[in-house]
Amino acid sequence: xxxxxxxxxxxxxxxxxxxxxxxxxxxxxxxxxxxxxxxxxxxxxxxxxxxxxxxxxxxxxxxxxxxxxxxxxxxxxxxxxxxxxxxxxxxxxxxxxxxxxxxxxxxxxxx
Amino acid sequence: xxxxxxxxxxxxxxxxxxxxxxxxxxxxxxxxxxxxxxxxxxxxxxxxxxxxxxxxxxxxxxxxxxxxxxxxxxxxxxxxxxxxxxxxxxxxxxxxxxxxxxxxxxxxxxxxx
Numbered sequence: 170x171x172x173x174x175x176x177x178x179x180x181x182x183x184x185x186x187x188x189x190x191x192x193x194x195x196x197x198x199x200x201x202x203x204x205x206x207x208x209x210x211x212x213x214x215x216x217x218x219x220x221x222x223x224x225x226x227x228x229x230x231x232x233x234x235x236x237x238x239x240x241x242x243x244x245x246x247x248x249x250x251x252x253x254x255x256x257x258x259x260x261x262x263x264x265x266x267x268x269x270x271x272x273x274x275x276x277x278x279x280x
Numbered sequence: 281x282x283x284x285x286x287x288x289x290x291x292x293x294x295x296x297x298x299x300x301x302x303x304x305x306x307x308x309x310x311x312x313x314x315x316x317x318x319x320x321x322x323x324x325x326x327x328x329x330x331x332x333x334x335x336x337x338x339x340x341x342x343x344x345x346x347x348x349x350x351x352x353x354x355x356x357x358x359x360x361x362x363x364x365x366x367x368x369x370x371x372x373x374x375x376x377x378x379x380x381x382x383x384x385x386x387x388x389x390x391x392x393x
Contacts, residue, residue: 203381212284212370213384258323267336268313268382270323 171196173261175271183279188246190274192259197237200262204233204244207256207273216257217244249278282306284385286371292391293361301356301388305373311335312354313374313382314346318367326369329354330376361392 172195182188192202201220205213217226217233219242225234230247246253256273263269285304293299305312314326325338329348343359352373358365368389372382 205384210368210389212386213372215381215383218381260323265336266328267325267338268315269325270315272322 171199171261171263171267171269173259173269173271175257175259175274177274178272179275179277181277181279182249184249184251186249186278188244188249188253188276188278190244190246190257190259190276192242192244192271194240194242194261194269196263197240198264199237200264200266202233202235202242203260203262203268204231204242205258205260207258209256213258246276249276251278251280254278284371284373284383286369286385286388288388289386290389290391292393294393295361295363297361299358299361299365299390301358301369301371301390302353303356303371303373303385304353305371306383308375309373309383310352310376311374312348312352313372314354314356315370315372316340316367317370317387318364321367323370327356358390363392366390366392 174193176191203218204216219235232245235242256275258273259271260268287302311330317323328336346356348354368387370387372384374382
């Protein structure tokens with residue numbers, strides 16, 4: 170059974186600082202890995218998807234890396250803004266297409 | 281283009297009742313997924329439908345069931361509701377065979393009293 174862990178559980182930074190969010194998974198036989206953002210009481214917004222054959226993906230201020238062999242992914246958010254405050258979820262899709270989620274990292278960016 | 285829609289947004293039921301939640305996928309998406317997000321438990325995979333068939337299910341009892349209609353919309357039914365079924369239920373859709381990004385709806389918040 171795939172286990173996904175996200176560290177830290179919560180993070181508070183001043184505006185402008187770079188954010189580093191970590192995700193680890195136990196079974197390296199994955200199909201892809203996806204990072205989502207969730208605002209309180211709302212659904213999920215997809216941020217980045219990394220296929221198992223890829224090492225990283227970038228979108229604007231966001232960059233996500235994937236090291237399948239070590240079971241790790243890192244989401245970097247450059248020059249954080251108060252609007253980046255949200256919970257960030259890492260999800261790993263196994264080869265049976267089941268998506269396993271981490272518990273999330275709650276980010277607060279202080280103005 | 282319209283995103284994934286879910287109805288109702290909120291639902292209040294009492295123990296033992298049945299709840300029906302609905303989801304309409306993005307146009308062109310044939311796969312629909314259901315997830316439960318209970319307080320303190322994180323997102324848990326419930327069910328996956330594609331082309332009208334149930335393709336996979338998570339570790340939930342049989343009283344959680346659903347179906348997918350010919351227009352690819354989907355229903356999630358929860359029978360014999362228990363207090364711990366109170367949660368945010370999220371639906372997501374993707375292109376065929378679940379190979380790509382899943383797009384999520386805003387969710388239905390179910391409260392069981």
